[in-house]
Amino acid sequence: MGKFLVRRVSRAVFVLLVTSFGALVAVTEWGDPFRMIGDRMQDPQTRALLNETFGLDKPLFFRYLDFIANLATGDLGVDYERRRPIIDLITAVAPNTFRLALTALAIQAVFGVTLGIIAGWKHRSFVDLAITTGSVVLLSIPLFVTGVTLRNTVTDISLFGWQPFPPIPRSFGLETTWLQDLALPAITLGMGGLVFTVILTRGSMLEVLESDYIRTARAKGLTERKVIFKHAARNALIPVAELSAIQLGALMGGSIIVETIFQYRGLGFLFARSMVENNHPVMLVVAAYSVVIFVVVLMLADIVTAWLDPRIRVD
Template sequence: MLKFALRRTAQALLVFVIVTFLCYVALYQLGNPFASLGENRVLPPETQAILREKFKLDQPLLAQYLNYLGNLFTGDLGIDYDKRLPVVEMIAHTVPNTMRLAVLAVALQLVIGICAGVLAAVRQGSFTDALISVSAITLMSVPLIVTAAALRDTFNGTRVLGITLFPQLPRTIAVEVHWYDELLLPAFALALGGTAFIARMTRTTMLEVLESDYVRTARAKGLRPRTVLYKHALRNAVIPIANIAAIELGVLLGGAIIVETIFQYDGVGYLFARSLRALNAPLLMAIMSYMVVAFVVLIALLDILCAYLDPRLRID
């Protein structure tokens, strides 16, 4: 088991190095991060040379990248080009918001998706099964940007009994919005596609498990249908769903750029979108690096956990 864990850790490190190196080359070598300050304000060549020397971009490529890796692991990622604030502080401000959004979205996906999938499997061939299947396929086919924009335009500023359920967009500085007020609608929009996929996958795995030998044996023993369904069938059917949920959490923690931008949600994805419009290289590179870290670490931990639970997955 230790050998397998070390091998997966080495693979994760290799993926991290390759992806961050390619991102670094794309941002700092194929482009010029000091060409302008935005709004068509072009910097003189002398100023660009001074900035390149200040940010150690006048060194060989390998030295630049190794210097960046050292700064990445020490948390010293330099100063943002636009607001002149430490990059780490700007990211640290948005990470809790994205984590709340990602966790709530995954929770909604699991609860709604598993319940819908189990219901469709139990009532196979019925109108309920057809309705859930058609709805899931429809949601999976519609682009995320369309569903998010539709939800924003439909429920923007919705009030019930004098209580604002969803804040008005675009935001105004004078109106204070609590984090829990602006969280539910983006999380629901972000969860829709994954919910449909989990519902379809749960239905398929449940149908396979319900036809297995140990489920038939449990029924032959006279166990109640609910006990057979939840204690024996569902318990084994959710194993692949857990793998999907872990991968989905890694993707969402990296930043749900589309949803956060549409809802002006102050998370990592919205920060990335604003940085991309301004071509803010230090902030872009830092966000992409931590996206890779979040995804690679979760996938590696998931592989190690699965190998621990099922020794057949280990490669000698």
């Protein structure tokens, strides 16, 4: 187990270094970070002072080393647009993305696992056909189409004078609760990952139902419901748990499309706004944060899975 941990952590560190360097290169090639200043301040002296202040006069490799060192110390710098510390921007929106990720994952897990178990249990029946067909249809719909459809059809609906989903964009001075802001983005993200959970659960159920211990349980006279939900479903959920960890890592990184559609104040919306403003430091930090979260969660999922199943430790 010790060698497996060393290998897995080493791979995670390597992935983080490579992806963070790629993010730095991509952000550098995005465009002029000071174009918002205006033509009157574009003289050579001003540009040279700005480049020196923000370290843009250094070669790319040394800027990368400075960026890694700043990430390690927690000094994320300031954004170009408002001159606010980036750490304040991240801490203000990260809890919203964390709440959104957990809610979307709960939707995927509850509905996806339930439908997958039923589809596997009722294999080759009309119920199985309806669930699998619905999953394929849902998978074929792009995520932004689902989000835009919900935004255009559900928001601004009034029920006895109460608006459960306020209009987007928000009216000035309109106060909303965190649940109102969270509901539609979470449903959209949950529907986006629901299909994979259904398909994986169904396939895992079909494999488990062919196992010898399931046939033994049935031979002992156990009811079909007890065989399915006490013996088969428990073992079928092992690969689903690993998929959920991967989905959680991806969701915690922030969903740019969904958060932008619903103007949800999370990491994805912060990244999209920074792209419009050409705000290089914020773009880079959010991208690095997203990669770190995804890689760390995936690494922890691999370690837990290897601890449960020793066969995975062998390369």
